[in-house]
Amino acid sequence: MEPLSRLEIDSIKEVMSIGAGHASNALYLMTGKKMMVSFPLVELCPIEKVPSLIDKPEEPVAATYLSMTGEENGRRFPVGAMVFLFSQKNAIKLAAILNNEKIGDYEYYELTNMDISALEETGNILSGASLTAISKILGIKIMESMPHFANDMLQSVLNSLLAEIAPKSTDALIFKTEFHIEDHGIKGNSLILFDPDTLTMLRKRMSSLFKDMLKEYIEEEYEEIDKRVV
Structure with a gap:
């Protein structure tokens, strides 16, 4: 598929920034901590190039993911999947902050059920806020599944996700994702694996x-000119 134009990149970033604002508020209500979520970079690329753009294929990652279904005129159809990926270190750090716990030793710490639940809920909040904006652009209703969690090497996680929830996807929208929580900064990646259609x-x-x-803007400009002429 053709690369995104500058207009498309700016439009998608604007849509996601709206979602990020709503997600930041929801996360504040969940944790009581002031948070800012941002998506500073967006790129459309073939699925097979995703691992190299995120990290080494053999690096351990934590992922929350969900599938999306659209509905229009009573007809349901696959929309794709949304995935949030964090390095093991950043997943541990984010979970600790969300749960108001002391950040453990990254090398030896294993994510607990409480950590996983917090990460899944964060993914649910991020996806819900973003999909609301996307559904308005498409003019369709988008329903999402319950969030799920995976913890494995990057390549293994992506292979499993593609086979399970996005078998038809050939391209991925990648958003560099940043969390600013009080004095902490955490980076990750958000992926939208759209059905090609x-x-x-x-x-x-x-x-x-x-x-x-553009048409509306031009018409408004001409109306202003006409007023000045009269």
């Missing part, structure tokens, strides 16, 4: 929306 629909819809906004 849905990704095509999204790109067409963004182009159409831009043309509509």
Whole structure:
């Protein structure tokens, strides 16, 4: 698929920034800690290139993921999947902060059920906020599954996810994801694995929306000129 244009990148970043704002508020309500979530970089790339853009394929990661289903005029269809990936170190750090616990030794610490639950809920909040904005652009209802958790080498996690929840996806939208929580900064990656038809629909819809906004802007400018002339 063709690389994203500058307009598409800016449009998607704007959509995700709206979702990030809602997610930041929801995480604050969940933890009582001031948080800011941001997506400073977005890229569309073939699935097979994802591991090299994130980390070494053999590096251990923690992932929360969920599948997405669309509904339009009573018809349901696959939209794709959303995945949140953190290095083992950053997953441990984020879980400790979310649970108000002391950050343990990264090398020997294993994620507990409470840690996993906190990471799953964070993924649920992030996806819910982002998908609300995406569904409005597409003009369809998007339903998400319950979040799930995986903890393994990066390549193994991605292979399992593609086979399980996004078998038709050929491209991935990758968002560099940053959490700023009080004095802590945590980096991760968010992936949207769209069904090919849905990704095509999204790109067409963004182009159409831009043309509509441009037309509206031009018409408003002419109205202002007409007022000044009169």
